[in-house]
Amino acid sequence: MATVQHPSGTIIWRVEDPAPYVSVGWEDITSKSTPLEKMTIAQLRDFADERGIDLGDVTKKADIISIIREA
Secondary structure, rough: EEEEEEOOOEEEEEEEHHHHHHHOOOEEOHHHHHHHHOOOHHHHHHHOOOOOOOOOOOOOOOHHHHHHHHH
């Protein structure tokens, strides 16, 4: 899976093929993005919040990552 970013700053995660995006001006930032496992819980919460992902009352890092990946 790839991650692409539009010049406006919009990011799309889990893109199967970034080529169609790159061909219209998006940047493939897959190698630049931080793996979820390396983020702190606070960073994961911010990441989820920015994407409108409801984490509910989950407090464990592994559970937060799981919810983000399923979203």
